[in-house]
Amino acid sequence: MEIERETNEGNSRRIQVRFITKLKAPYKVPTTAIAIPSDLSRIGLSSIVNKLLQAVDSEWKTEPFDFLIDGELVRMSLEQFLLVKGISAEKILEIEYIRAVAPRKEEEPSPHDDWVSAVDGSSPRLILTGCYDSLGRIWKQAGWCTHILEGHSGAISSVRIINSEGAGSATVATASKDRTLRLWKFDAEDSTDHPARIRAFKILRGHNASVHSIAAKTSGDMICSGSWDCTINLWRTNDTDTNGDTVSIKKRKVNNKIEESQSEGEAVSTLVGHTQCVSSVVWPQHDTIYSASWDHSVRKWDVETGKDLSDIFCGKALNCIDIGGEGLALIAAGGSDPVLRIWDPRKPGTSAPTFQFSSHSSWISACKWHNTSPLHLLSSSYDGKVMLWDLRTAWPVSIIDTHKDKVLCADWWKGDCVVSGGVDTQLRISSDISIH
Numbered sequence: 001m002e003i004e005r006e007t008n009e010g011n012s013r014r015i016q017v018r019f020i021t022k023l024k025a026p027y028k029v030p031t032t033a034i035a036i037p038s039d040l041s042r043i044g045l046s047s048i049v050n051k052l053l054q055a056v057d058s059e060w061k062t063e064p065f066d067f068l069i070d071g072e073l074v075r076m077s078l079e080q081f082l083l084v085k086g087i088s089a090e091k092i093l094e095i096e097y098i099r100a101v102a103p104r105k106e107e108e109p110s111p112h113d114d115w116v117s118a119v120d121g122s123s124p125r126l127i128l129t130g131c132y133d134s135l136g137r138i139w140k141q142a143g144w145c146t147h148i149l150e151g152h153s154g155a156i157s158s159v160r161i162i163n164s165e166g167a168g169s170a171t172v173a174t175a176s177k178d179r180t181l182r183l184w185k186f187d188a189e190d191s192t193d194h195p196a197r198i199r200a201f202k203i204l205r206g207h208n209a210s211v212h213s214i215a216a217k218t219s220g221d222m223i224c225s226g227s228w229d230c231t232i233n234l235w236r237t238n239d240t241d242t243n244g245d246t247v248s249i250k251k252r253k254v255n256n257k258i259e260e261s262q263s264e265g266e267a268v269s270t271l272v273g274h275t276q277c278v279s280s281v282v283w284p285q286h287d288t289i290y291s292a293s294w295d296h297s298v299r300k301w302d303v304e305t306g307k308d309l310s311d312i313f314c315g316k317a318l319n320c321i322d323i324g325g326e327g328l329a330l331i332a333a334g335g336s337d338p339v340l341r342i343w344d345p346r347k348p349g350t351s352a353p354t355f356q357f358s359s360h361s362s363w364i365s366a367c368k369w370h371n372t373s374p375l376h377l378l379s380s381s382y383d384g385k386v387m388l389w390d391l392r393t394a395w396p397v398s399i400i401d402t403h404k405d406k407v408l409c410a411d412w413w414k415g416d417c418v419v420s421g422g423v424d425t426q427l428r429i430s431s432d433i434s435i436h
Helices: 042-056 078-085
Strands: 014-020 034-037 065-069 093-099 116-120 127-131 136-141 144-150 156-163 169-176 181-187 196-199 202-204 211-216 222-227 231-236 246-250 262-265 269-272 278-285 288-293 297-302 308-313 318-324 330-335 337-343 355-357 364-369 376-381 386-390 398-400 407-413 417-422 426-431
Touching: 014 042, 014 078, 034 042, 042 065, 042 093, 116 156, 116 417, 116 426, 127 156, 127 169, 127 426, 136 169, 144 181, 156 222, 169 211, 181 196, 222 278, 222 288, 231 278, 288 318, 288 330, 297 318, 330 364, 330 376, 337 364, 376 407, 376 417, 386 417
Parallel strands: 014 093, 116 407, 144 196, 156 211, 202 262, 211 278, 278 318, 318 364, 364 407
Antiparallel strands: 014 034, 065 093, 116 127, 127 136, 136 144, 156 169, 169 181, 181 202, 211 222, 222 231, 231 269, 246 262, 278 288, 288 297, 297 308, 318 330, 330 337, 337 355, 364 376, 376 386, 386 398, 407 417, 417 426
């Protein structure tokens, strides 16, 4: 079978290909070899697959596909790809197709009163945001805010969902330029149309400058924080402490009623070693914390001993860090240039990144691995874009450019959505993203 070009431009040679896929019906096309022009790229290949699917099902609705040859995503013409990779075109070429990693829907934006500086989408039940208006907000979905977290006296710089899996109560943490962290509890099942305003049940004091980042231990009983004072503090999250880190209990009268107690906590321990702002922390394993700093370093810490186990220096002030990939082994970080860098510490003797993604045009504000795919991660930037990456290609597999100004934060939500916020004061949700 031969596929004719839609235009008469060019006289490229034909090559024999067979389209294969791991997708289930109705995404399967016949596996018969066909002849196609060698100068086709992803869009042309996607057009062919859609035509083949329409031949099987007349009601098929066109959608974009991506293509892999020998496990690598094709991001140039077939002719160029075969030449670069040294693959012969004399035999039948097997091309695997997958659904394109691209949002198929943009939800209505969720407005805030100031810059949206922080977002956490780690719970499928809710989205947590932090804002420069000093308030945290809980969202059930786009446009539906159920709780407003009141109490900080400065802009919120980081937010973290600590526990939301159980029935009813959820626990979250916020960090602020007011030098404190606050812990909050609320009913995650609450479906009120009017957001409830709540106070923190615990205030954590101990940093001498703005708190820039929070990470939670997987068990939820502790969090850590990175600050402009160059330190990382570790804190307990439970209401009542038996180890002496609760220093006071505050109660206040409202309408002649005593409100729920509000405790203040001190840090359990402090990790010292960075020489500038600790801009980002992550706690991927029970005994290990990673941090990124404006001192150009990524550090790995032993929680038990407080020792700095290893350092990576990249020559740029860093804004964000995340751990992911196969076996939670890869370190992704971004900062004061447009390059998203990924290191594999399992490769000894070199501090050079294993991957460098350079499609942004300004500083990178956030990076986040997908929670189930070891191949996919996202980055956000002051260039106003969120980019989705696949380790099998050096180019972004999707670019989300719905923001009208700098993007300050981004995360995955529910596995198939991206949530992001920025200077345009909007929380935006890009949904129906297919991850393979």
